Amino acid sequence: MKLSARNQLPGRVKAVNEGVVTAEVVIALDGGGELTAVITKKSVEELGLAAGKAVYAVVKSTEVMVAVD
Structure with a gap:
């Protein structure tokens, strides 16, 4: 699959935390x-x-x- 998005960051799923409708996917x-x-x-x-x-x-x-303290 090719995408126009330039920011394609490779990684591995670390965790999937499922809720009722959505899930948090930690990469x-x-x-x-x-x-x-x-x-x-x-x-x-x-x-x-x-x-x-x-x-x-x-x-x-x-x-x-972008934010700083």
């Missing part, structure tokens, strides 16, 4: 660090997401906020 990025995505439980099932599965975190946004 350990190959370059270090973690990213958490909130997606539907149906998407978790359709993608076969589970700890250890190789995935890409794809970020497509028109705005990125």
Whole structure:
């Protein structure tokens, strides 16, 4: 699959924490660090997401906020 999004970060699923309708998917990025995505439980099932599965975190946004203390 090819995507137009430039920010495609490879990693592996670290954890899937399912709620009633949505799930938090924690991804350990190959370059270090973690990213958490909130997606539907149906998407978790359709993608076969589970700890250890190789995935890409794809970020497509028109705005990125940066903050400092």
